[in-house]
Amino acid sequence: MGVTHAADLILTGRMATAGELRHTGFFTKVLPREGFLEAVYDYARTLASVSPSAATTAKRQIWGNLLSADPAACVEASKLLIGQHMSHPDYAEAIAAMREGRPAKFGPAPGGEGHRGRRTQTTPK
Numbered sequence: 001m002g003v004t005h006a007a008d009l010i011l012t013g014r015m016a017t018a019g020e021l022r023h024t025g026f027f028t029k030v031l032p033r034e035g036f037l038e039a040v041y042d043y044a045r046t047l048a049s050v051s052p053s054a055a056t057t058a059k060r061q062i063w064g065n066l067l068s069a070d071p072a073a074c075v076e077a078s079k080l081l082i083g084q085h086m087s088h089p090d091y092a093e094a095i096a097a098m099r100e101g102r103p104a105k106f107g108p109a110p111g112g113e114g115h116r117g118r119r120t121q122t123t124p125k
Contacts, residue, residue, distance in 0.1 A: 001021075001024045001025045001026040002024070002025065005024035005025070005026075018030045049103065049104070050106075051088075051090035051091075051093075051094065051104070051106045052090075052106055052107070052108055052109035053085070053088055053090050053106070053107065053108075053109055053110055054085055054088075054090060055109070056109045056110055057081055057085065057110075061074075061077070061078065061081060065077075089107060090104075090106045090107060093105060093106060094106075
């Protein structure tokens, strides 16, 4: 949601419908009750199927560049990240999986441990 729409809702305190919130970009879809849970699971499966390394980098880039005063620097940094990811094992795995018509098997996210890069809880020593 952009600043203009957020300011409208915050300053007026008015209620907004789901359709209006979707239109403002607060969320991407409005789903009917019927099929809601299946749509949520489908989306979760899609998210779980991407490279944890690429997803981690993308999230860091999105949030890190959100308020940047230098869009050109953000674009250049993005180009460097793309180059780095093209040399990452997950890139080769994604290409191989696509060619072979199978799901990709990615490694853990940077700094992650355990299944799909999720950090495991450990007891401090």
